[in-house]
């Protein structure tokens with residue numbers, strides 16, 4: 001048996017060698033693609049805990065070491081030295097841009113931020129209190145009704161135009177949803193502003209008076225977008241890949257990813273963390289809620305804790321916690337009690353045997369909401385902010401999937417545990 005195979009022996013003693021494939025870094029994979037055809041059995045892995053769905057060169061995570069790299073660059077270095085537009089170029093094109101490439105890319109994004117004017121009519125149809133994630137998913141999905149003319153997925157130029165439109169227009173859609181929620185007029189984007197500055201302008205400016213952008217707020221937002229930009233084959237990214245694998249319009253695939261992200265087990269957790277912190281209310285209640293989280297009969301979980309991959313710490317949470325300190329200090333906000341409560345909750349949980357045994361640490365969603373709140377962003381918009389950062393990761397993975405010459409439609413199988421074949425009964429016999 002070569003070192004690059006696993007030997008499978010079935011109950012009848014038949015043997016099969018399964019090839020092993022090695023990546024640049026990280027765990028090897030056992031290629032089971034021919035297993036069913038050869039041995040008539042499926043693998044079984046609900047939730048895909050031990051399953052690699054594809055080959056990718058975009059993002060690498062090491063859950064044991066708390067490593068996150070975009071195209072090989074550690075996220076800590078990108079957070080310290082880069083910005084979201086440069087990181088977006090990196091994720092989409094595979095390497096850091098030259099200054100000329102960055103200038104051209106930045107200019108392209110800045111000049112694609114406006115929506116087709118007809119799209120604004122959608123917002124007249126939503127209830128004023130519609131959840132902004134529902135509006136984001138609906139209006140992004142409608143982009144397939146506006147941009148079908150340039151959507152030949154085999155055309156690299158069309159794949160670029162799609163990426164530019166998703167990256168440039170999602171903040172405008174997100175801000176329009178917020179303005180509907182607060183009953184204020186929609187603010188058009190400005191091409192003279194950076195990505196984060198433009199979002200702040202569209203969220204908080206009003207026609208009645210000038211709006212001054214706080215550089216700390218723009219810096220904090222840009223950092224959060226970098227940290228949320230991509231994360232390997234997470235639930236929403238896998239949803240985008242699966243939807244796109246049928247050849248569906250990529251705007252629809254992104255809309256599917258937005259819907260998957262909304263769940264409280266995924267990107268919806270940042271909103272759930274703030275709700276949880278408000279429910280806990282005071283440090284004196286922390287013990288009670290930690291016990292609730294440990295009680296198997298209680299559905300309550302500590303939102304913002306735990307991760308499928310990270311089993312020591314989420315490197316993003318560490319960076320965001322440090323940014324929390326900076327934002328609250330600079331903005332002199334009154335949210336420090338909330339931040340103090342979150343930090344105390346983290347300390348209590350990390351000393352608790354249950355959380356230690358189950359490797360539950362703060363994840364990306366635990367502290368991000370505290371920054372969003374300090375910037376004046378409503379809780380219902382927190383997952384929208386996550387989607388804005390992740391939009392470039394979804395797009396990069398869609399491009400990788402659709403460009404794969406060996407690509408095929410994603411179609412998992414199952415273990416059937418339903419009724420064996422039986423004959424139809426006339427209603428009188430039932």
Ligand code: SDX
Nearest residue numbers: 231234265266267269293301302303304305306307308358
């Ligand atoms: C994101 O995949 C990604 O990369 C996601 C993400 C990204 O960037 O795309 O990182 C973003 O989604 C971060 C996660 C945000 N979600 C939350 O914070 C919600 C709270 N956390 C959990 O629901 C949970 O930890 C998950 C969903 C994040 C991970 O779930 P897993 O990997 O399926 O683990 P599990 O549910 O099987 O939990 C393992 C054990 C269980 O106990 P046992 O059945 O073994 O006795 O740990 C317990 C769970 O009950 N557990 C928790 C817990 N999380 C897991 N107990 C209390 N509180 C928690 N938060």
